[in-house]
Amino acid sequence: MSTLAAPPTTDPIPDLRAAVEGVVAGPGEPGYDRAVPWRLDVEVSPSAVVLATSGDDVSATMRVAAAHGLTVAVASTGHGALPIDESSILVHTASLTGCVIDPETRTARVGAGVRWQQVIDLAAVHGLAPVVGSAPDVGVIGFLTGAGVGPLVRSVGLACDRVRSFDLVTGTGEQLHVTPAARPDLFAGLCGGKGTLGIVTSVEIDLLPIAEIYGGALYFDGSDSAAVLRAWRRWTADLSDDVTTSIAFLQLPQAPDVPPPLAGRFTVAVRYASVGDPDAAEAELGPMRAVATPVVDTIGVMPYRDIGAVHSDPVDPMPAHERHTLLSELTVDAVETMIEVAGAGSGSPQAIVELRLLGGEMARGGAADAFCHRGAAYSLLTIGVLVPPVADAIPAHAARVIEAMAPWSTGGEFPNFSPAADPDSLARCYDEETRAWLAALAEEHDPNGVLRVGHVVRTPRV
Ligand SMILES: Cc1cc2nc3c(=O)[nH]c(=O)nc-3n(C[C@H](O)[C@H](O)[C@H](O)COP(=O)(O)OP(=O)(O)OC[C@H]3O[C@@H](n4cnc5c(N)ncnc54)[C@H](O)[C@@H]3O)c2cc1C
Structure with a gap:
């Protein structure tokens, strides 16, 4: 080295x-x-x-x-x-705010300080849409370089699958225009490798001709949560790839941005987003609407610019604790375990315990990249808000959830959901082969180790 x-x-x-x-x-x-x-x-x-x-x-x-x-x-x-x-x-990167839409080529050139909602709003004027995550106020580059798993992932794939080029500054200060043709190794490493290879200053992405989706969420009372999760497992076994869905046990606070029927109680949300024909999408959702009477039902045809409403993730800054793993399957026993450890009456202190159905276009895409989890079937995420009186209980409980679900875990983690402060998590984000080529590329482009900080894949120093 x-x-x-x-x-x-x-x-x-x-x-x-x-x-x-x-x-x-x-x-x-x-x-x-x-x-x-x-x-x-x-x-x-x-x-x-x-x-x-x-x-x-x-x-x-x-x-x-x-x-x-x-x-x-x-x-x-x-x-x-x-x-x-x-x-x-x-x-x-907050000052790198450029965002130019080209409706002819259906592309957007986006500066590193831009958040997704800005791209969504500018593209929507032309009936176009970027591939985004559950929270549109997340930054474009951080999300993309972590591969980017969003509320349409089964229909349109990962956000990194839609990148045409990156403008990159390496650890030596060299500025490179990175495309799949000109710099295939760096391009592959930026699709999933987060900040390992340098700082991206702008990106060019494809936009999709999606003006509307059929989507939103069904919220049920906590007393129905076990039945809803059991039904969701059966229902997700053979959904069409037009549909992406997730389910979340929620314990939302009394707060101005939380709808009163959901505040201060245990509820379960079934999130749903379809790019298919709205009538077909409504019919496909039918079995979940019939499980129980929803407390709130927001599902219908919505403009793409409102896609953040599918998950309704928290917007205000907060002290949060996250744990995450990927599942290879969701069996009857897995569901019962999840109900026991995180369901209503379990004593869970988490604000959100979420399962996302994966597969579809995510499983098919990606010729060469640093994303190692195309085969995962479900993603499990716990999010706790580190405020009294639950703050102290959150980390240990989250560890119990991950441990309880271990029999169904692939052992993997999405780079975007992986705890950035935990160096051991890199081995869960990237397989051995990917770690080896990412680390070799990082050494080649940053021999002085200027970028050796945080969640980056590097050759250990001797
Ligand atoms: C409420 C919420 C919802 C989320 N939903 C999803 C989701 O649905 N799907 C999903 O995949 N992820 C999701 N995430 C995770 C999110 O995508 C990652 O945390 C992402 O890193 C955030 O990027 P940022 O730039 O906003 O954050 P920052 O904290 O500013 O950056 C985080 C990291 O991104 C990388 N990065 C940022 N900018 C650059 C750059 N210019 N060049 C190179 N690397 C850079 C670096 O590694 C940096 O440390 C969510 C996170 C939150 C808090």
Whole structure:
């Protein structure tokens, strides 16, 4: 391995200010608070925050960091925040806000500071749609580089399957236009490899001709939750690929953005999104609507721009705890286990315990990429909000859920749902072969180890 000896760490701010056009902020200075992430539980206190205005700013930051023996981390919204200390400079992409839609080629060129809702709204004017996740206020690049599993994943595949090119700055500060033809290895590594290979400054993506979907959610009372989950298991066994669905045990707080019938009680949500004919979609949903009387039923034809309403994920920043695993199957025993450990009356302190049905186009797509989970059948995710009185109970309970479901787990994790602070989780995100080629590429393009921070795949240092 060609790692150079690190120079002693020294204050990078004067050199950054000389080299970078965007704002450079040290602790306590205006702009530094951009580092505060959406995930309020994560400590982010870099030696400096660089509000990059261009690829040149990112390149210059890489070079200054190398000269000062520092690493460089990247953040946009902080939805997937990593713990960052003073040994890193944080490149914040909030100023890279360009978003240009080309209705002729059905593409969008999107800057690294853009959130999905902006792309959705601009594309919708032309009856077009990007492939997005459950929460449209998540950042475009963080989601895409983690592969991106959304509420239409069975019909349209992963978000990374729709990327045409990335503009990348490597750890040496080199700026590369990465396409499947020109740089197939880097392109594959950026599709699933998160920030391992560098900082993406913009991306070109395909848009799909989807103006409306038939979607939303059925919410049932907690007393019906066991029956609803049992029925959902049977129903998901042979759904058409037009349909994507997930189910979530919810314990939502009394809060202004939570509809009163769902606040302060245990409910179960069946999320549903179909790109097929609305009448056929309604008929396919029929068995779930018949299981019990919903407390709230939001399912119908909706404009694509409202796709965030399918999951209705939390919007406001919060201290959260997540655990996640992928399942190879959902048997009768798996469902009973889940009811016992996380259902109504189980004492679960989690705000959300969710199962997503996978398969369909996700299983078929992807010739070469760093995403290793196309064969997974279901995704399981727990989300707890770290506030009293439940905060202390959340991590141990989440571990119990994952352990209880282990007999049906593939052992894998989506890079986007994997705990960023846990280095062991990389082995659950990427198989051995993928880790080996990603690490080799990372060493080739970042021999000084400037990007060795957070959830990145690297060759261990000797
Ligand atoms: C409420 C909520 C709902 C979610 N729903 C889904 C979902 O449905 N499907 C799904 O797949 N994921 C989902 N996620 C996970 C989300 O996609 C990841 O946390 C993602 O990393 C967020 O990206 P960000 O840029 O917004 O976050 P940030 O915290 O700003 O960035 C997180 C990481 O993304 C990478 N990254 C960000 N910007 C760049 C860049 N310019 N270049 C290179 N790497 C970069 C880095 O590794 C960075 O550490 C959800 C998260 C939340 C909180």
